[in-house]
Amino acid sequence: MNKNEIKKIAPFVKPYLGFVFLSFICAGVSSAAALAVPIFCGKAIDFMLGAGKVGFSGVLKFAYFIAATAIIAAAAQQLMAVCNNKITFGISRDMRRALFEKLHKLPLSYLDTHPSGDLLSRMISDVDTFSDGMLMGLSQLFTGIITIVGTLAVMLIYNVSITLIVAALTPLSLFTARFISKKIQRWFTAQASLRGKQTAMINEVTDGLKVICSYSHEDETLEEFDVLNEKFKKAGFRATFFSSLTNPSTRLINNIIYAVVSLAGALFAVGGGITIGQISVFLSYAGQYAKPFNEISGVITELQNAKASLVRIFELLEETEETEDSPSAQVLENTGNVCFDNVSFSYTREKPLLQNISIDVKSGQRIAIVGPTGCGKTTLINLLMRFYDVCGGKITADGKDIRNLTRKSLRKSFGMVLQDTWLKSGTVRENIAYGKPDATDEEIRKASEGAYAHSFIKRLPNGYDTRIGEGGTELSAGQKQLICIARVMLCLPPMLILDEATSSIDTRTEIKIQSAFAKMMQGRTSFIVAHRLSTIREADVILVMRGGNIIEQGTHKELLSKNGFYAMLYNSRAKNENE
Template sequence: MSEPKRMGRMGRRPGHGPGGGMMPGEKAKNFKGTVRKLIQYMGKYKIAILAVLTFAVASTAFGIAGPKILGQATTELFNGLVAKVSGTGEIDFGKIGRILLFLICVYAFSALCSFVQGWIMTGVTQKVCFRFREDISSKINRMPMKYFESRTVGEVLSRITNDVDTLGQGLNQSVTQLITSVATLIGILIMMLSISPVMTLIALVILPLSGILIGIVVKFSQKYFVAQQKYLGEINGQVEETFSGHNIVKAFNKEEDMLKEFHGTNDMLFQSAWKSQFLSGMMQPIMGFVGNLGYVAVAVAGGMLVVRGSIEVGEIQSFIQYVRQFTQPITQVAQVSNMLQSTAAAAERVFEFLGEEEEDLTAEHPVKLENMEGRVSFEHVQFGYRPDQVIIHDFNCQVKPGQTVAIVGPTGAGKTTMVKLLMRFYDVNQGSIQVDGHDLRDFNRSELRENFGMVLQDTWLFKGTIMENIRYGRLDATDEEVVAAAKAAHAHRFISTLPGGYEMELNEDASNVSQGQKQLLTIARAILADNPILILDEATSSVDTRTEERIQRAMNNLMKGRTSFVIAHRLSTIKDADVILVMKDGDIIEQGSHQELLAQHGFYAELYNSQFEAA
């Protein structure tokens, strides 16, 4: 097929383009089920994940042991000072040095384990993202057209970009952070209890206070975060809409109105953003204040225990370090829970997409035709995009090989729908469409579509050279064949005047050539494809009258010996068609040649004459 559907930029809803997608903190509808699916999807990496778990726990364990070892050095220094002052001994710097050297080795091994687990986990998450993108890309090719016609381009793109990225970042950060946070929490609690159960109890009593204060802050800040995301989506939508239609804004002198609307939304975004950020920023000072209260309580209690001889001086230092570290994993677990929700929500959207209905790409006993003649038969075709809304009621038509069939009628009559049925983008509800005596449903979809060339009103060109864009019709074509196709489409002359000629690179949306020139390139691509059946949907609508005449002559040559379906609104372009089908409300109400239909003085004659009333 030589004319894929254009993936345009227009019509995106705010938050659903490549920069849109999920809101941070969005929750999955089925968290447990999604996590279970994600674990199953990652099953092939279980050895790597087990290694991550092992190295993360090892890194945490050695990191937690550090303060205890440092406390031994402090105790040794303190005892040495006391002995020196009392005249009973000296400071044993050798022993202190050995303790500190051992501490450096412990911290170095902890850092090494952390590096290894980070390296392995990054590899796993990127492999998972790679698989997800590949699965989504291959899934897109198996999905029916009705899915894409019922959703914006941005929604589909966000599954591949935003959701997979969110999923990858979430897995990379949240999994290892959750493991280390839980291991740190358990490890620190064990170490604190080993030093002093009494001081541990004092430290734990402080925690509910910080939890209550943080809960109050979160309760107030949450609504501002939601508002911030809402107005951020609105302002992105306004900016995209304004700049994509900037010429319209200027033409109607609406600059002031658009600025006023923008300033209103921007002000609401400012208000919600600074409130959410201010309240969010209060968490750290609150945790610091509560932590300092804990240090004071621990220092007082520890001093009393040292005087009684229950613990060593160095153990107070170790305990204070553990208290300082104890609140960090709690905060991290809270952050990870939000990240896990976002990760699960992203995974849910990806799995939802991967679970969508697919087309039957292969028939049970597929028909294979060496050379398709192009005999097409529509027999009592009935179709509706929804079962309760039938738009084609009883379509019958016999098309001989090599005939040119024009389909005309008012907007909404079902002209393009017939083409979609012919290409098997949709299957008929009742009746059948046959090609060379075989029902379309007996063909593999891909093999069927290889026999159709298509030129649409909406041109589609990709970023690349003009030569590459024309060759898209037949990838094994030589340069000479590409040039011949361009000449047949009357595109060679304008291509030769461009800088670089056939090697000129078109930009992303091919805006460096005119709309008419783009249409000529797509026609050249269809000519090069050389398919037995040709579909032209308003193929000459974007060119001037003189160019249209030249293209029409080229089309007449192209359509010789091929079955051609031409959808046209300009009835002057289809006067030479073998058969003209006049559609209205999903049915053929008239058919015949141009002269025969004019002689009937029916609906076609009325349509034709209305286009020349002014003349």
């Protein structure tokens, strides 16, 4: 992990510095105890001078020391494990919260251009992978550092020459591990990216399974998944295979170090420069000295995988956020008058969409927006709600540029009913009261009656307390839309946006809904995007769009009398509806 990555993760570690310090202390105690055991063993061995020459009292004394040291080491390791778990899972929780919070701050353009499955993978799989790698890393890091430093220090006290031999051979182990880890990083990066793509595809197929089955595209979808799955398998296999070379490579070098220590110790013992007990201490320390290298190389797969996941996590955390409200932003209160002043907009520079749009909407007017698919009807609504900001010109509400208003007050002034319904997991009551959580049961019931949803809600197993799953899969498309309409009727904001609001409702119910809408729209500025003729005729002003421009505007009668594009559009639809 480089300095830049450490700097990024530092704010997440800061709240747990107490646990980090305690973990470091425990690692020191555990490592010190582990270092003391070989010394006690060596001392005990030196009491065994030969047959009939064993100092049992000395051996027993050091046996007690060894037992006590082992108990202390075990307790320290247990406490260190608790601290490391607190650090790891605390950081994982904080990261997920930061990612979820970031999701609410991202501009709609980012969400429109990135698969939701990939975002889910970053927030769940990548955080899990990082936490697994970090837990393993923390478990080895503190004890490893202290063990290496402590072992070298004690070995220096016993014999400088043998210690220098060990220190001279150590870089071979470090070089080997570093060389292999650099080579495999790209495979772990590819694996993390492919995991995100696979999650995105699974999410997409799950959402659209009915359509896939209805068009008999199961085989084609399976083939696409197999291709992606095969790439994921290859990347994972290569990453794991090459990373698995690290452990045996470092173990080989560490075994060579152990053999050299054994040979050197034997030569020194022959010359009388070291006792048999001290040789046992050196051999034990040679094994302990090599252990941290072996352990770290043994978890190199998890560490590299964690690093690749960390990159993807911070890619999302560092994405450009939606521009914040300026400190001088005003709160929108008396709403109703809306003006599009020479507005231009495009999603991409290469393809301009809206060009020089000017509309002056008076408070209480009903504005219908009609036109062929892709002409920019929904884009107008997105600009009005500031899901996107205009590229040219300005939009004003009550004479104030909406970019100088707080987004919360602007969006709270609109009630939206869209063609695509959205319901959250929870009760029917909670879904209707989503925009007004403190609503009374009576208010919820009246809103439902106004939306003609009350009758079918009563027939549900638990009425308003019936729990519905994500997206309301247990309900029909029409029932879901009626709940969404009831949600808006409960809040009754000063302005309304109805984007194909009755598209999933049968004609008979639509007639009732239209009368409910008529009551709801009284005195409220309303923007209606619709294809059905019944919602077009009653509008105060009809805007006819084509190719990103408003080519005609007026009342239904005025536009018909012009015999232009609207008349042609209206007549063709009237013919289709009659047929």
